[in-house]
Amino acid sequence: MLYLSITDIRLGVHILTINLKPAMMKRLLLLLLFSGIFSCATAQSLDRPQLNPLPDTDQLLKKGAWNVELNTCLGMNLLNGTYTYRVTPWLALGGGVGILCGPRFILSAYVFARIYVEVPQWTVSPCLILDGGGGLLGFFPYPTTNLVLGLRFRLRNQHALTLGGAISYPFFLDIPLLHVGYTF
Numbered sequence: 001m002l003y004l005s006i007t008d009i010r011l012g013v014h015i016l017t018i019n020l021k022p023a024m025m026k027r028l029l030l031l032l033l034f035s036g037i038f039s040c041a042t043a044q045s046l047d048r049p050q051l052n053p054l055p056d057t058d059q060l061l062k063k064g065a066w067n068v069e070l071n072t073c074l075g076m077n078l079l080n081g082t083y084t085y086r087v088t089p090w091l092a093l094g095g096g097v098g099i100l101c102g103p104r105f106i107l108s109a110y111v112f113a114r115i116y117v118e119v120p121q122w123t124v125s126p127c128l129i130l131d132g133g134g135g136l137l138g139f140f141p142y143p144t145t146n147l148v149l150g151l152r153f154r155l156r157n158q159h160a161l162t163l164g165g166a167i168s169y170p171f172f173l174d175i176p177l178l179h180v181g182y183t184f
Contacts, residue, residue: 068080078101082094082112090116112144116128126150149164
């Protein structure tokens, strides 16, 4: 039998005496040894500079942005100029005008809701853009949807370049398109 005596050195007060068997005493000493090593390692890491967390998504995304987008396939081109306002990091409301260039030129104006799925902390991020809304094609009302799947390249001053594939209704029905977009 071994006795473990705990005394507060600063006050010189005897706090506790425990009667232990040798096997239990070895376990207790190992526990105290390892807890001391880990507490020193923790204390040393606090002296070193810490890494800052990634910035919040709201800090990385502008609320309002102008976009120029081109959807093209087989000589048919749809050039859009839009303005979007982000309500949340993943949802924007917007409006724009477009020119359908093909056998003839047709002007359009529309409003839409846009869902963004991207990783704003990455310089090159996969992105999914889904638009849904309605507008006027010439003088006729029409529903509009646009689905873009591609890559978004972050540039300076919160500008971005988007490259990918798109499906646009009603202009191109279900024909896959090449999508090029620039946000400034």
